[in-house]
Amino acid sequence: MKVFEDFFSELQTDMVAICLEYVENKADEIYIYCSYEPKMYVFDFFFKINEKVVHKHQLNEAKPELNGQDNLVYDVSRERQKAALKIGNDDLKLIHKKCEEFDRDMPTEMKLFYDVKKNSLKANYRYDLIYTNDDELLPDDIFDCWFEEVKESHL
Template sequence: MKVFEDYFSELQADMVAICLEYVENNADEVYIYGSYEPKMYFFDFFYRVNGKVVHKHQLNETIEESDGQHNQVFDVSRERQKSALKIGNNNLKLIHKKCEEFNKEMPTEMKLYYNVKQNSLKANYKYALVYSNDDELLPDDIFDNWFEEVKENNE
């Protein structure tokens, strides 16, 4: 019989799978941000590829040219980005549904870090409101701050 943690882990694994599929399994690390604060879900992700920390729309900047030829060109079209974000958002909604079903508290923030080579997932959760009690802060801001932090630590 499945317990809450099984559902929770499966949904997180699905988020990782979506992000890996988006980058065609060519990332060193995947960073996934999900948040839920009353009535608002937010999902986004970024990568470390070839030593560079990049947003999902910047993947082609990580390609090393050999003999003037691009080895691979990623599909970073708006449609593809929207589709990946939609699936991630749906996973957050499903996690929320399972939290309610099992009478568990829904995290207000989930930061998932997936190391591709080691096949290891680390997660940090927050349960306090992060942005909805702040007039200036939006989930994009928190995501962007995390991106900048990771990028700085990577240089």
């Protein structure tokens, strides 16, 4: 019989799979940001590729220069980005549903770090309200701040 942790792990694994598919399995690291505060779900992600930390729409800026022979062009179209974000958001809503079913607290924030080469997933969870009680802070601000932190740490 499946326990809560099984559902929770499967849904996080699916989030990673969506991001891996989006980047055509060509990333070194994947960073996934999930947030839930009353009535608002946020899912977003970014990558480290070829020693560069890039947003999902910047993938083609991180391609290696292989004497002009690398023909890989990532599909970073709005449609593709929206599709990946929708699936991640749906997974986040399912996590919330499972938290309610199993009478567990829903994290207000999940920061997932996936090391592609090591096939290892690390996660940080928060359970306090982060932006709901702040007049100026938005989930995008928190995501952007994390992106900048990671980018700085890889310089």
